[in-house]
Amino acid sequence: MAYQVRINGELRELDVPEDMPLLWAIRNEIGLLGTKFGCGMGLCGACTVHVDGVAQRSCSLPVGSIGTAEVTTIEGLGDTEIGRALQQVWVEEDVMQCGYCQAGQLMNASALLKRNPAPNARQIDAAMSGNICRCACYTRIRDAIAQVADKGAKANV
Amino acid sequence: MSEQIEQRGPQLSRRGLLRAGVLAGGGLALTASLPMVARAAVTGAGAAVQPATLNAYVTIGADNIITIAAKNPEVGQGIKTMLPMLIAEEMDADWDMVRIEQAEFNPAKYGMQLAGGSFSTPMNWIPMRQVGAATRAMLVQAAALRWGVPVAGLKAEKGKIVEISSGRSLSFGDVAADAALVPVPDLASVPLKADKDFTIIGRSIAGIDSQRIVEGKPIFGVDTMLPGMRYAAFERAPIFGAKLVSANLDAARAVPGVEDVFVLEGGDNPELLVDGVAIIAKNWWIANKAREQLEIEWDGGQWASHSTAGYDAKAQELFGQAPTSDIAVSGDVDAAFAAAAKVVEADYSYPFLAHVPMEPQNCTSLLREDGVMEMWAPTQMPQAGHGGVCQQLGLAPEKVVVHITRMGGGFGRRLTNDFMVQSAAIAAKKPGVPIQLIWSRQDDLRSDFYRPGGYHRLRAALDESGKLTGFDGHFVTFSTGGKVNFNAAMGGKEFPIHFLDNLRYRQSAIDTRVPMGSLRAPQSNALSFVQQSFLDEVAREQGRDLPALMLELLASRDEFPEENGFLGKQPGFSPKRATAVIEKALQMGGWEGRTDGNRRAKGFGFYFSHLGYFAEVVEASVDARGQVSVHNVWAAGDVGRHIINPFGAMNQVEGAIIDGIGQALALAVQIESGAVVQSNFHDYPIPRIPATPQIEVEFIKSDNDPTGLGEPALPPVIPALTNAIFAATGKRIRSLPIDKAQLV
Ligand code: FES
Ligand code: FES
Numbered sequence: 085m086a087y088q089v090r091i092n093g094e095l096r097e098l099d100v101p102e103d104m105p106l107l108w109a110i111r112n113e114i115g116l117l118g119t120k121f122g123c124g125m126g127l128c129g130a131c132t133v134h135v136d137g138v139a140q141r142s143c144s145l146p147v148g149s150i151g152t153a154e155v156t157t158i159e160g161l162g163d164t165e166i167g168r169a170l171q172q173v174w175v176e177e178d179v180m181q182c183g184y185c186q187a188g189q190l191m192n193a194s195a196l197l198k199r200n201p202a203p204n205a206r207q208i209d210a211a212m213s214g215n216i217c218r219c220a221c222y223t224r225i226r227d228a229i230a231q232v233a234d235k236g237a238k239a240n241v
Numbered sequence: 242m243s244e245q246i247e248q249r250g251p252q253l254s255r256r257g258l259l260r261a262g263v264l265a266g267g268g269l270a271l272t273a274s275l276p277m278v279a280r281a282a283v284t285g286a287g288a289a290v291q292p293a294t295l296n297a298y299v300t301i302g303a304d305n306i307i308t309i310a311a312k313n314p315e316v317g318q319g320i321k322t323m324l325p326m327l328i329a330e331e332m333d334a335d336w337d338m339v340r341i342e343q344a345e346f347n348p349a350k351y352g353m354q355l356a357g358g359s360f361s362t363p364m365n366w367i368p369m370r371q372v373g374a375a376t377r378a379m380l381v382q383a384a385a386l387r388w389g390v391p392v393a394g395l396k397a398e399k400g401k402i403v404e405i406s407s408g409r410s411l412s413f414g415d416v417a418a419d420a421a422l423v424p425v426p427d428l429a430s431v432p433l434k435a436d437k438d439f440t441i442i443g444r445s446i447a448g449i450d451s452q453r454i455v456e457g458k459p460i461f462g463v464d465t466m467l468p469g470m471r472y473a474a475f476e477r478a479p480i481f482g483a484k485l486v487s488a489n490l491d492a493a494r495a496v497p498g499v500e501d502v503f504v505l506e507g508g509d510n511p512e513l514l515v516d517g518v519a520i521i522a523k524n525w526w527i528a529n530k531a532r533e534q535l536e537i538e539w540d541g542g543q544w545a546s547h548s549t550a551g552y553d554a555k556a557q558e559l560f561g562q563a564p565t566s567d568i569a570v571s572g573d574v575d576a577a578f579a580a581a582a583k584v585v586e587a588d589y590s591y592p593f594l595a596h597v598p599m600e601p602q603n604c605t606s607l608l609r610e611d612g613v614m615e616m617w618a619p620t621q622m623p624q625a626g627h628g629g630v631c632q633q634l635g636l637a638p639e640k641v642v643v644h645i646t647r648m649g650g651g652f653g654r655r656l657t658n659d660f661m662v663q664s665a666a667i668a669a670k671k672p673g674v675p676i677q678l679i680w681s682r683q684d685d686l687r688s689d690f691y692r693p694g695g696y697h698r699l700r701a702a703l704d705e706s707g708k709l710t711g712f713d714g715h716f717v718t719f720s721t722g723g724k725v726n727f728n729a730a731m732g733g734k735e736f737p738i739h740f741l742d743n744l745r746y747r748q749s750a751i752d753t754r755v756p757m758g759s760l761r762a763p764q765s766n767a768l769s770f771v772q773q774s775f776l777d778e779v780a781r782e783q784g785r786d787l788p789a790l791m792l793e794l795l796a797s798r799d800e801f802p803e804e805n806g807f808l809g810k811q812p813g814f815s816p817k818r819a820t821a822v823i824e825k826a827l828q829m830g831g832w833e834g835r836t837d838g839n840r841r842a843k844g845f846g847f848y849f850s851h852l853g854y855f856a857e858v859v860e861a862s863v864d865a866r867g868q869v870s871v872h873n874v875w876a877a878g879d880v881g882r883h884i885i886n887p888f889g890a891m892n893q894v895e896g897a898i899i900d901g902i903g904q905a906l907a908l909a910v911q912i913e914s915g916a917v918v919q920s921n922f923h924d925y926p927i928p929r930i931p932a933t934p935q936i937e938v939e940f941i942k943s944d945n946d947p948t949g950l951g952e953p954a955l956p957p958v959i960p961a962l963t964n965a966i967f968a969a970t971g972k973r974i975r976s977l978p979i980d981k982a983q984l985v
Contacts, residue, residue, distance in 0.1 A: 101497070101527075104524070104527075107526075108525060109524075111525075112472060112524040112526070113524065115466055116457075117459040117466065118456070118459070119457070120461075120599075122599055123682045123921050123922050124681060124921075125922075125923070127923055128922055130599060159457045161455075170455075171452075171456065174451065175452055178447040178448060178451065178888040180892075181317035181319070181650075181896055182317025182599060182647075183448070183461075184600045185649075186454055187454075209930050209931040212930045213929045213930055215930070216929060217930075218598060218599040219317050219599070219650055219892075219896045220898075220899035220928065221896065222928075222933035223935075224895075
């Protein structure tokens, strides 16, 4: 099936079966490699992208279901202020070990801060609990999100 | 080389410099052949010091950009940042000008290129600094020649060579080309900086690839993308050791998008190729999905009946029989038990575990026209993978080229390179086509080299006064073809061996085809639980706590002498260092003021592994439904006099602690009908963010060379947790993972 999907603001042509998960269209067809495969069953969050600004697991999202929605991948994260702020703190605080889960973590964290700019610790945990980090960088993921939220709150005062 | 320079005299000719090969960018590669370095390469347990040829670590551009090659594979342990820090330190480089590149796989050039065993730090601490110091000496020499002044009046400082008297300076980039022609000093005698002069070692430096990672740049093995590349999925037998009897590939071949389906005939060694069917498609999802259409008949033979329940029963049976070998025997154990006023007895067990690194196994291979198999491999041990591929395909070593890629975690899984062999075997059938093999998470969980399970029957004899007078252990472990794998073994130095006069630890083994391998802190990650939990039982029987027993036992022995280990000569166990971290952890964790029994309590654990000493206090609570929450962990560690990169160090320690807690709380690989039951994160639940405790870490900087941190923080946290659960509930955890039902 032929599809046109808008990814990071660009219209992309796809010719794939309609039930192909978006993840595999993004990675193998389009060649955007930042979005990661971790479990293929919606269990780990490594493949998280935004669909119309909402965090979704691209391994469990058929290409045929995207329609005209706007897809943002990690490659487009830096286009938003929240995204840039997260990227900066992530590097400064040395959040990651292997880094493989981090695209998913960042996409989920940015979706969280978009809907709740000042989450408390419990809310951060709840929102991020779908993202596994096998290296267990959890203390730093927590702190980094809190730091960005804190900076945002200060900027808005 | 030294002759060359003498002929030319102090004034280097410009033409000579140009002939030396100026890079396109105007800089010069310092491709000097640095002489052999002792300690750099070791090939196996007990191996004596072996030489390794080093060169080409440093390239300096005219723009002063210093490119340093990181020799070992990066698996998330931070080595790609850390090893170049050692070189840059001794060079007196300006860290801001340093760029790091993953070294190619080339053992002739770089010696052992390994990510495992927490070996990278101790193996490279001196050699990498020597490389840096030699490079600095060459730069200084070049400046001296340029100015026509003696070397003695010059110093290197933050990327410059400065003349001390005049203050004039040349940048590294200014003299790099000249430096490349200077004789290479003898690495073994090149002077190293004094610790007090370190400006890079000890600095918190963020991972060198972090920026690229947060931008989603392709950097991992699975991000390899080559023109015309195809994807492969591989269906192997679910039962370990099974053989392929017949396969009908027609339905899979008919799947739209599938380009090829073929059988690969393997052998018995799971580290090489095993029987299976490869499916090739333009998109991995299509290849993987087509597996559902395969009709394969497997013959599992005798192994098809193997199960965890069967192993449990077999262990009980073996406990009833005489052990078959000795691990350690001293004194008169039977007499100690005959004279005992009290005997403490307990059985402990722990399950098989999987690694599940976040990036599923994958490897990209291309059989080139010139007959070379070119591979892009996320491997912790490229040398072993390279060897495996050569062996499987009958290729000469120079016919296999391996590119080391960053890895999305490893935890020991990628020390075994079956996925590389599989990938090459598939690519060998499709000459000229680059093929990326990817495993599903299910493949990963069901085709691992597992942390072996094990069973221990332990007895301790106490005399009238409560003194520990005898120890008797029977360890039932696993073997393959009668051989006990390193990871299933127990060393003859396991505490309290050597700390008690009358001690006996003996062993029996159950034969299995379940592949076994190293999981972060191999052996230690299981033995720590058994040892420190049982000693906690003994201490409580004595009316005191585990730290008191540990400190008493440790005080009874002097420092152990140097010994021959994987690293050649390495320091022996130090009761003093152990004592210091124990005392530190107790102080950090507020051990004095702790109370037992209100379903929230503190527990303690100590363990020495991979040359690192760690003592940890865990505070945990157990709710009415048996749900365990870990609130706090205090960890004191001693890995020598320097924490080279505190950022990386903290990441390793925190990660190890959460990893250990996760294993204890929930993880087990079970075998049924010869195959692994677990298939993904729903039934192999890796810890998630809400389970993360507060973690406080302190390092004791003892006067010892720095050692690795990938592993030693993990082992003690498991018994610290189970001992905390005992303190909170009075229920003794003797089997992992922790059974909630037992805690209600
Ligand atoms: S790969 Fe999509 S949730 Fe794990
Ligand atoms: S950093 Fe390795 S999985 Fe998260």
